[in-house]
Amino acid sequence: MSGVPFIAIEGPIGIGKTSLAKKLSVHYDFHLLKEIVEENPFLGKFYDDIDEWSFQTEMFFLCNRFKQLEDIEKKFLNQDKAAVADYHISKNMIFAKRTLQPDKFEKYEQIYHILTRDMPVPNMMIYLHASLDTILERIQMRGRDIEQNIKASYLAQLAQDYEDYMNEFEILHPDIPVIRIDGDKIDFVKHQHDLDGIIEQVDKQLQSFRAMRR
Incomplete structure:
Protein backbone atom coordinates (compact mmCIF):
# COMPACT_ATOMS: atom_id res chain seq x y z
CA MET A 1 0.00 0.00 0.00
CA SER A 2 1.23 3.48 -0.86
CA GLY A 3 2.70 5.73 1.83
CA VAL A 4 0.85 8.73 0.39
CA PRO A 5 -2.88 9.17 -0.24
CA PHE A 6 -4.04 7.14 -3.23
CA ILE A 7 -7.81 7.31 -3.68
CA ALA A 8 -9.74 5.12 -6.13
CA ILE A 9 -13.34 5.82 -7.15
CA GLU A 10 -15.53 2.99 -8.36
CA GLY A 11 -19.09 2.28 -9.46
CA PRO A 12 -21.13 1.31 -12.52
CA ILE A 13 -20.94 2.92 -15.95
CA GLY A 14 -22.15 6.52 -15.99
CA ILE A 15 -22.36 6.96 -12.23
CA GLY A 16 -19.99 9.95 -12.11
CA LYS A 17 -16.58 8.48 -11.23
CA THR A 18 -14.57 10.78 -13.48
CA SER A 19 -16.54 13.87 -12.46
CA LEU A 20 -15.86 13.21 -8.79
CA ALA A 21 -12.21 12.32 -9.39
CA LYS A 22 -11.70 15.64 -11.20
CA PHE A 42 -13.23 -2.50 -29.53
CA LEU A 43 -15.74 -0.85 -27.19
CA GLY A 44 -18.38 0.13 -29.74
CA LYS A 45 -18.31 -3.37 -31.23
CA PHE A 46 -18.47 -4.82 -27.71
CA TYR A 47 -21.75 -3.08 -26.90
CA GLU A 52 -17.83 -11.65 -30.02
CA TRP A 53 -15.74 -8.74 -28.78
CA SER A 54 -15.45 -9.18 -25.00
CA PHE A 55 -11.95 -10.69 -24.87
CA GLN A 56 -10.38 -8.03 -27.08
CA THR A 57 -12.15 -5.28 -25.13
CA GLU A 58 -11.13 -6.57 -21.72
CA MET A 59 -7.51 -7.17 -22.74
CA PHE A 60 -7.19 -3.64 -24.09
CA PHE A 61 -8.49 -2.21 -20.80
CA LEU A 62 -6.26 -4.45 -18.71
CA CYS A 63 -3.06 -3.60 -20.57
CA ASN A 64 -3.77 0.13 -20.55
CA ARG A 65 -4.66 0.20 -16.86
CA PHE A 66 -1.54 -1.78 -16.05
CA LYS A 67 0.60 0.77 -17.89
CA ALA A 85 -8.06 7.62 -9.83
CA ASP A 86 -11.49 7.21 -11.40
CA TYR A 87 -11.12 3.41 -11.29
CA HIS A 88 -9.60 0.49 -9.40
CA ILE A 89 -7.89 -2.07 -11.63
CA SER A 90 -9.69 -4.96 -9.93
CA LYS A 91 -12.85 -3.77 -11.69
CA ASN A 92 -11.50 -5.69 -14.67
CA MET A 93 -12.51 -8.92 -13.01
CA ILE A 94 -16.10 -7.69 -12.55
CA PHE A 95 -16.49 -7.21 -16.28
CA ALA A 96 -14.46 -10.25 -17.29
CA LYS A 97 -16.52 -12.61 -15.13
CA ARG A 98 -19.70 -11.23 -16.66
CA THR A 99 -18.66 -11.08 -20.33
CA LEU A 100 -16.06 -13.78 -21.05
CA GLN A 101 -16.71 -17.40 -21.90
CA PRO A 102 -15.18 -19.84 -19.32
CA ASP A 103 -12.21 -20.84 -21.49
CA LYS A 104 -11.29 -17.23 -22.26
CA PHE A 105 -11.91 -16.12 -18.70
CA GLU A 106 -9.39 -18.67 -17.45
CA LYS A 107 -6.72 -17.26 -19.77
CA TYR A 108 -7.66 -13.71 -18.88
CA GLU A 109 -7.52 -14.38 -15.14
CA GLN A 110 -4.01 -15.79 -15.42
CA ILE A 111 -2.79 -12.70 -17.28
CA TYR A 112 -4.60 -10.40 -14.84
CA HIS A 113 -2.90 -11.89 -11.78
CA MET A 125 -12.03 3.67 -1.97
CA ILE A 126 -15.08 5.75 -2.86
CA TYR A 127 -17.98 3.67 -4.12
CA LEU A 128 -20.71 5.42 -6.12
CA HIS A 129 -23.93 3.51 -6.58
CA ALA A 130 -27.48 4.29 -7.73
CA SER A 131 -30.67 2.79 -9.11
CA LEU A 132 -30.89 1.70 -12.74
CA ASP A 133 -33.06 4.73 -13.59
CA THR A 134 -30.42 7.13 -12.30
CA ILE A 135 -27.63 5.31 -14.13
CA LEU A 136 -29.56 5.35 -17.41
CA GLU A 137 -30.36 9.05 -16.98
CA ARG A 138 -26.71 9.96 -16.42
CA ILE A 139 -25.51 7.88 -19.36
CA GLN A 140 -28.03 9.66 -21.57
CA MET A 141 -26.99 13.06 -20.21
CA ALA A 159 -24.80 -2.66 -10.86
CA GLN A 160 -25.50 -5.82 -8.87
CA ASP A 161 -22.05 -7.19 -9.73
CA TYR A 162 -20.52 -3.99 -8.35
CA GLU A 163 -22.55 -4.27 -5.16
CA ASP A 164 -21.38 -7.86 -4.65
CA TYR A 165 -17.81 -6.88 -5.46
CA MET A 166 -17.74 -3.98 -2.98
CA ASN A 167 -19.23 -6.08 -0.21
CA GLU A 168 -16.50 -8.64 -0.80
CA PHE A 169 -13.84 -5.93 -1.08
CA GLU A 170 -14.65 -4.63 2.41
CA ILE A 171 -14.27 -8.13 3.84
CA LEU A 172 -11.00 -8.85 2.02
CA HIS A 173 -9.49 -5.40 2.67
CA PRO A 174 -10.60 -4.28 6.14
CA ASP A 175 -7.64 -1.87 6.27
CA ILE A 176 -8.87 0.11 3.23
CA PRO A 177 -11.78 2.43 4.15
CA VAL A 178 -14.72 2.53 1.73
CA ILE A 179 -16.91 5.63 1.45
CA ARG A 180 -20.29 4.72 -0.04
CA ILE A 181 -22.17 7.45 -1.94
CA ASP A 182 -25.83 6.98 -2.91
CA GLY A 183 -26.26 8.59 -6.32
CA ASP A 184 -30.05 8.59 -5.98
CA LYS A 185 -29.80 10.98 -3.04
CA ILE A 186 -26.60 12.90 -3.81
CA ASP A 187 -25.72 14.87 -6.94
CA PHE A 188 -22.28 16.37 -6.38
CA VAL A 189 -22.19 17.79 -9.92
CA LYS A 190 -25.28 19.98 -9.49
CA HIS A 191 -25.12 20.67 -5.76
CA GLN A 192 -22.06 22.07 -4.01
CA HIS A 193 -23.34 21.03 -0.56
CA ASP A 194 -23.41 17.40 -1.75
CA LEU A 195 -19.80 17.69 -2.88
CA ASP A 196 -18.88 19.34 0.43
CA GLY A 197 -20.40 16.37 2.26
CA ILE A 198 -18.21 13.95 0.30
CA ILE A 199 -15.12 16.07 0.90
CA GLU A 200 -15.89 16.07 4.62
CA GLN A 201 -15.91 12.26 4.62
CA VAL A 202 -12.67 12.14 2.62
CA ASP A 203 -11.06 14.63 5.03
CA LYS A 204 -11.80 12.34 7.98
CA GLN A 205 -10.20 9.38 6.25
CA LEU A 206 -7.16 11.42 5.19
CA GLN A 207 -6.68 12.60 8.77
CA SER A 208 -6.79 9.00 10.01
CA PHE A 209 -4.40 7.93 7.26
CA ARG A 210 -1.88 10.63 8.09
CA ALA A 211 -2.15 10.00 11.83
CA MET A 212 -1.29 6.34 11.29
CA ARG A 213 1.89 7.28 9.43
CA ARG A 214 3.29 9.73 11.95
Missing part, protein backbone atom coordinates in the same frame (compact mmCIF):
# COMPACT_ATOMS: atom_id res chain seq x y z
CA LYS A 23 -13.32 17.60 -8.37
CA LEU A 24 -11.29 15.88 -5.67
CA SER A 25 -8.12 16.30 -7.71
CA VAL A 26 -8.68 20.05 -7.89
CA HIS A 27 -9.74 20.38 -4.24
CA TYR A 28 -6.76 18.46 -2.81
CA ASP A 29 -4.26 19.19 -5.59
CA PHE A 30 -3.81 15.45 -6.13
CA HIS A 31 -2.66 14.02 -9.44
CA LEU A 32 -5.66 12.85 -11.51
CA LEU A 33 -5.54 9.37 -13.05
CA LYS A 34 -8.31 8.85 -15.62
CA GLU A 35 -9.02 5.49 -17.19
CA ILE A 36 -8.88 5.22 -20.96
CA VAL A 37 -12.37 4.45 -22.25
CA GLU A 38 -13.32 5.95 -25.59
CA GLU A 39 -9.84 5.21 -26.97
CA ASN A 40 -10.63 1.50 -26.77
CA PRO A 41 -11.11 0.54 -30.45
CA ASP A 48 -23.19 -4.34 -30.18
CA ASP A 49 -22.01 -7.94 -29.69
CA ILE A 50 -20.64 -8.72 -26.23
CA ASP A 51 -19.82 -12.38 -26.88
CA GLN A 68 -1.19 3.69 -16.22
CA LEU A 69 -0.67 2.28 -12.73
CA GLU A 70 2.94 1.47 -13.47
CA ASP A 71 3.49 5.10 -14.50
CA ILE A 72 1.58 6.52 -11.53
CA GLU A 73 3.68 4.48 -9.13
CA LYS A 74 7.00 5.60 -10.62
CA LYS A 75 6.17 9.26 -11.27
CA PHE A 76 3.95 10.10 -8.32
CA LEU A 77 3.42 7.61 -5.48
CA ASN A 78 7.11 6.75 -5.21
CA GLN A 79 7.84 10.48 -5.22
CA ASP A 80 5.46 11.10 -2.28
CA LYS A 81 2.85 12.73 -4.52
CA ALA A 82 -0.80 11.84 -3.85
CA ALA A 83 -3.18 10.67 -6.56
CA VAL A 84 -6.88 10.09 -7.18
CA ILE A 114 0.54 -11.77 -13.42
CA LEU A 115 0.16 -8.09 -14.36
CA THR A 116 -1.40 -6.85 -11.11
CA ARG A 117 0.75 -8.81 -8.65
CA ASP A 118 2.93 -5.81 -7.76
CA MET A 119 0.63 -2.95 -8.64
CA PRO A 120 0.08 -0.08 -6.14
CA VAL A 121 -3.02 -0.53 -3.99
CA PRO A 122 -5.30 2.44 -3.14
CA ASN A 123 -5.56 3.30 0.54
CA MET A 124 -9.07 4.71 0.20
CA ARG A 142 -23.31 12.63 -21.00
CA GLY A 143 -24.16 11.46 -24.52
CA ARG A 144 -21.31 9.15 -25.47
CA ASP A 145 -22.26 7.59 -28.80
CA ILE A 146 -20.63 4.25 -27.98
CA GLU A 147 -22.79 3.91 -24.86
CA GLN A 148 -26.17 4.44 -26.50
CA ASN A 149 -26.54 0.74 -27.39
CA ILE A 150 -25.91 -0.55 -23.87
CA LYS A 151 -28.81 -2.75 -22.81
CA ALA A 152 -30.59 -1.83 -19.58
CA SER A 153 -30.45 -5.48 -18.52
CA TYR A 154 -26.64 -5.42 -18.82
CA LEU A 155 -26.43 -2.27 -16.70
CA ALA A 156 -28.74 -3.72 -14.06
CA GLN A 157 -26.62 -6.85 -13.80
CA LEU A 158 -23.45 -4.78 -13.72
